[in-house]
Amino acid sequence: MVALLGCDFSSSPGPRKHIVLAWGHSDGARLVLDSLVRLQSLGAFTSALQSRAAWIGGFDLPFGLPRELVEHLGWPTRWEDCIAHYTALPRSQIRDLFAAFCDSRPAGAKFAHRATDGPAGSSPSMKWVNPPVAYMLHAGVPALMAAGAYFPCLQAPDPQAARIALEAYPGMLAREVLGAQSYKSDDKAKQTPERLIARKDLINALELGQTRWGTRLKLSHAQRDALAQDASGDALDAVLCLVQAAWGQRAQAQGDARYGLPADTDPLEGWILGA
Numbered sequence: 001m002v003a004l005l006g007c008d009f010s011s012s013p014g015p016r017k018h019i020v021l022a023w024g025h026s027d028g029a030r031l032v033l034d035s036l037v038r039l040q041s042l043g044a045f046t047s048a049l050q051s052r053a054a055w056i057g058g059f060d061l062p063f064g065l066p067r068e069l070v071e072h073l074g075w076p077t078r079w080e081d082c083i084a085h086y087t088a089l090p091r092s093q094i095r096d097l098f099a100a101f102c103d104s105r106p107a108g109a110k111f112a113h114r115a116t117d118g119p120a121g122s123s124p125s126m127k128w129v130n131p132p133v134a135y136m137l138h139a140g141v142p143a144l145m146a147a148g149a150y151f152p153c154l155q156a157p158d159p160q161a162a163r164i165a166l167e168a169y170p171g172m173l174a175r176e177v178l179g180a181q182s183y184k185s186d187d188k189a190k191q192t193p194e195r196l197i198a199r200k201d202l203i204n205a206l207e208l209g210q211t212r213w214g215t216r217l218k219l220s221h222a223q224r225d226a227l228a229q230d231a232s233g234d235a236l237d238a239v240l241c242l243v244q245a246a247w248g249q250r251a252q253a254q255g256d257a258r259y260g261l262p263a264d265t266d267p268l269e270g271w272i273l274g275a
Contacts, residue, residue: 001025003034004249005049005057006168006242008234011135017186019045022238024246029209031246032218036226036235042143049147049163056252056259058168058245059144060237061136062125063151064270066112069101069126079154079268087142091135095128115266120172120275152258153265159257166248166259169272170240176212177205184233191231199228199236206243213247213274244273 006022013019018038025032039045049055064079065086076082086094102110111124128134144151150161174183183198185191203224209216217239219227227236251260258265265271 002249003052003055004031004242004245005055006238006240006245007057007059007061008170008237008241009059009061009136009140011061011132011139013040013042013045015040018234020234020238021045021048022235022242024242026246026249027218029214029216030218031215031243033220033223033239033242036223036238042139046143046146049144049149052163054162056164056166056245056249057149058166058241058243058248058273059140060168060170060241061140062114062122062133062270063137063141063154063165063167064114064266064268065125065134065137066114067266067268069098069112070268072101072112073097077268079151079270082268083141083145087138089138091128091138094134094138098126098128098134101126114269116269116271116275120169120272121175122169122171122272122275151270153261154267154270157257164248164252164259166245166261166273167270168241168244169275170237170244172272172275173211173213173240173243174202177202177210184231184236186232188231195231196228199230199233202236203227206239211243213243214250215243215246217243248273 004024008020010017010019021037023034075085113124123133125137126134144165149163149165150158151165178198181198183195183202206217248259260273261271
């Protein structure tokens with residue numbers, strides 16, 4: 001049985017901010033949450049990914065940079081070459097290059113965007129603060145590569161690939177249920193009863209299958225309580241990514257070698273699953 005995985009990622013994991021993995025499996029029309037794992041280092045992240053022979057994972061981090069930015073900087077436009085070039089740079093140099101790019105552009109259009117950002121409602125993958133998704137790409141994609149992950153639509157088709165990495169975005173799924181209502185915060189002062197209620201509403205919708213993803217989430221009482229009580233939302237975000245991974249698995253089972261990604265996905269930028 002191929003394991004399913006959802007990941008809430010941090011580019012600088014440690015005792016206060018973990019990488020959270022939600023492991024699960026499909027049971028007919030249901031998605032069963034097997035376990036939640038918290039990791040405090042990138043090395044532990046890669047080791048956890050290597051601990052299973054086969055998985056399909058949804059990861060909350062960008063897999064590519066905007067084509068407009070890459071071409072402006074004169075970087076390679078083949079994805080693997082671009083990633084190798086990008087991840088060899090120190091974060092300080094990335095920040096300076098991206099800041100200079102933004103400084104040269106008019107207000108309201110500072111950042112370059114990927115095509116997927118509009119329909120997904122996601123932050124531009126070149127953003128280095130609030131949230132630092134550029135650094136998440138910088139740290140996360142090499143770790144996935146080290147674990148032997150295959151990236152559909154970004155790499156040449158590999159029907160023998162056993163570990164499948166799909167770009168997920170929990171905010172997109174949460175908005176389907178909650179609209180603009182916030183359900184999490186790392187700031188303790190903002191961990192309000194209203195956000196707790198929102199998390200419970202989101203969990204209930206997932207259990208009832210009340211989203212376009214068509215999956216009913218199976219939780220134990222202890223798991224439900226743990227997801228609701230995590231005011232940071234990290235564990236719940238990992239589960240939201242797990243739901244998206246299950247959607248990709250169903251697409252593949254129905255004969256889609258792209259795991260639900262569009263046929264016209266830009267092979268440099270990538271695409272957020274389901275956007």
